[in-house]
Amino acid sequence: MSEYLCIKGGRIIDPANDRDEVADLYVKGDKIVGALSESELKEASIVDATGKIVCPGFVDLHTHLREPGDTSKETIGSGTMAAAAGGFTTVVCMPNTKPPADNAGTIQLILDAIERTAVINVLPTGCLTAEREGEKLAPIGSLEKAGVVAVTDGGHCIQNTEIMRRAVEYATMFDLPIFDHCEDASLTDGCVMHEGEWSLKLGLRGMPRAAEDIMVARNAILAEQTGARMHLQHIASASALDVIRWSQKRIEEKQGARLTAEVTPHHLAFTHEHLAGYDTHFKVVPPLRTEDDRQALINGLLDGTIECIATAHAPHTEIQKDHEFDYAPFGMNGLETAFSVCYDVLVKAGHASLNQLIGWMTYKPAAIINRPKGTLSEGSSADFTLIDLEATWEVTEEGFRSLSHNSPWLGQTLPAQVTRTYYRGELVYSLS
């Protein structure tokens, strides 16, 4: 392999630098460079990108890689291959592993596995509380030293507000963002979907928006009062967005830290109506809500209340999902379909521009964890993705790199296809 790479004639879109032009992209070693010398160019491998989009590799702030502990669902190896196939070059993995990532030793174990098996950049998070039980602070300082980029109880919302307050307060010492899954568990006990017309019809127990809104409000208030960098995961409720707006304004006035939020492709694509057939692929938390919520989420992205898109990639084996609705686990696969789905529901549907979408999936999430990723700036890591917007592809089980196939898009045809993904100048995914 040559040390030099020339991606020729693609449409380069780099929203971080406001760049959108047909041009060549140059790579020297593992870095993006502005140009190659004539002799370097002679040596360079040339990739014809005519008709393709060339954009920074996507950044996902919310990936469950399941290793250690649940390697029948996913491993760091399979999960990063799935990510690469989806055009991602950086993923932030959640700490709800077995054992949970609540100590420096487990973080080291994860980092070792990343070193050995990951094909892209994986940044671990550490727990906020010991065992993710929400009762006792995790050694957040040691976790930071071990290399986590954020702290979160990953999928579990701390119910005790005193513990949450102290965790948030303590984490600010290390300038670590706090990620939270906002859910008042006393309102969702035994619930499996959004509370509304469809839960009544299907006879399934419904989670009210209030369960999300209340915790969003609590977290926003704690963020404002402690100056913590709070990031609210997978927001799904229209009213939660109003709470976030209100709080962001207050925080801005105080010039304190930012309050950010993410939205998933599935909350942008689906509503509770999709549960009509009791298909467990649609069983996620927070649940798929109403069309009004879905529209509000799109508007939240457009007006900046929601900072970025995150997949909440939550692999589960087929055996686990193949059950009565009540008994199946929450979560769906997301890495491989994320861009196509968002392109479909945001860009093709006429809500947003391609450049906006790429921004929500690249430098914007990277900024939340304060990493110089998701850009094609000169000197940055040569992490980029080639996309064929004209292509369509069918989502099939065989097509998945992920060990799990719990995707509601199975059997569907999606627009726009990632054709190549490069990480540090190396080809880590190529559509064959």
Add this chain to the structure above:
Amino acid sequence: MTKPTPWKRKHLTGIEHLEPGELETIFETAESFKATLTRSNKKLPSLRGSTIVNLFMEPSTRTRIAFEIAATRLSADVITVSGNASSLVKGESLRDTAMNIQALNADMIIIRHSAAGSAKYLSEIIDIPVVNAGDGAHEHPTQALLDAFTMREHLGKDLRGKKVTILGDILFSRVARSNIWALTKLGVDLTLAGPSTLVPKEFEKFGVKVSHKLKPALADADAVMLLRIQHERQTSTHFPSLGEYTSMFGLNQLRAGYLKPDAIIMHPGPINRGVELDSKLADSGRSVILEQVTNGIAIRMAVLYLCGSYKDQKKGKA
């Protein structure tokens, strides 16, 4: 009144997707079966030679026995598998249990399960007809059919414009849901009543009225259907106590006075005497509770017969 339409379904997993004409078909079939119930020889040969498995993953003595009797009257062999007693289902998934039953050459499965959607899930796994005997808080189609059948006998075959009130725990009730679908399809003016925690306003989206005040809810009703009230784990946060419920929503002599004079009182059983229903009212001439039980046999015979004949059609074609 709608005309009966030919039965083309393999499964009966709920009422929601049935056409009004299909309901009439079931009623007509049940009427002819009901006429045979009082004969000395009650057996009909309709399902002779077929094996029906009564898969009760959640206990219910009444419904199970009613289905057993209905199947026996049609000369089918019935095997009941109870979720908590059988080794067949111990630690085994519903899929595997179903596959086993099918491998044992059963011709039909009747399923009762605590999880909503499980009857539909089962129907997607196996090749033989599935009859839903209650899935979580979703549907209990044969109960709604027997309820409507009983109303037809008392209020006239055309139920359009009749005022019916269902009173009690609607939120967790599959009986209520199936009745909402059945009765609205038949043109009934339906009101759901009970405490706001158990009767959410959102039910109005299904074409019914919701009321938390008993007087207007019961005024001039042709029938009132009570649901069993339980104050257990599931509902303990939904209302303060059984005593409070009875004082606010229990049907007593005074409140029964709001009904039309010849209105009927219904209950799917088992009754909590003195909780949702005054004991004397339960035994009064207005109560049709035991008729409902008897009609349950005819309705279930009709459902088993109709879903069973689907299988014959298929065999005939092959």
